[in-house]
Amino acid sequence: MKRYTKAEIRALVDALPENYRTPDLDGIIRQLVREGADVSCLRPFVLTEQDLHRIYYYVNLKQLRDVNDRMQFIHENLLFSDWWHTDQLIGFVKALDFDRAIAFAKDYVNSEDPFIRRWGYVLFISSLGRGHAAQLLPLMKNDAEYYVQMAQAWLIAELAIDEPQAVFDWMRQNELSYNINGKAIQKICDSYRISDAWKTRFKRLRAERRTHGTVSPKEGPGL
Numbered sequence: 001m002k003r004y005t006k007a008e009i010r011a012l013v014d015a016l017p018e019n020y021r022t023p024d025l026d027g028i029i030r031q032l033v034r035e036g037a038d039v040s041c042l043r044p045f046v047l048t049e050q051d052l053h054r055i056y057y058y059v060n061l062k063q064l065r066d067v068n069d070r071m072q073f074i075h076e077n078l079l080f081s082d083w084w085h086t087d088q089l090i091g092f093v094k095a096l097d098f099d100r101a102i103a104f105a106k107d108y109v110n111s112e113d114p115f116i117r118r119w120g121y122v123l124f125i126s127s128l129g130r131g132h133a134a135q136l137l138p139l140m141k142n143d144a145e146y147y148v149q150m151a152q153a154w155l156i157a158e159l160a161i162d163e164p165q166a167v168f169d170w171m172r173q174n175e176l177s178y179n180i181n182g183k184a185i186q187k188i189c190d191s192y193r194i195s196d197a198w199k200t201r202f203k204r205l206r207a208e209r210r211t212h213g214t215v216s217p218k219e220g221p222g223l
Helices: 006-014 022-034 040-045 050-063 067-075 083-087 098-108 114-122 133-139 146-162 164-173 178-190 196-212
Strands: none
Touching: 006 022, 006 040, 006 050, 022 050, 040 050, 050 067, 050 083, 067 098, 083 114, 098 114, 098 133, 114 146, 133 146, 133 164, 146 164, 146 178, 164 178, 164 196, 178 196
């Protein structure tokens, strides 16, 4: 294993073409992974230099074969400063045990950092969240941060792919602001994996939620 310095890694990046793209950066990552490189030197800089952020996470996570080790690494390095930093990690933990994942998420969604709160939701945007609407929908709460709202809406729409009835029934009664419910319904309507019939029902629900707020079970649109 070679322990790299920041200057050595910066030299690799600086050698890329001026207008390099993510695949170019990933070539460096593959090289470092093959070498079993130690890139711990980058940790202090990942919030200020975006290319180093990707290198730090990917080189470390790709060398960890056990998904529990990957999750622990992420947990110990919750260094996010935008949505991209957060969402790029989803695929690394999709094989995690659901109960273990939601135990982490219950803490994350209460963080003071909006991008850690976002991680608490987007963590489940994969097979990890599939079929778990009953456990995941209660994580939703009113949040003023746009990127958290969008994460909530994204997860709600993903859950509606496999469990539209559960999401619909929950949305008729939840206490979330229209801002979150409306975004979720828009994502549901944009999804090619949700039927037109369900989209029509959610659209009707959106109109009622916009006008009246929370809809009682007896007042929602019929199925």
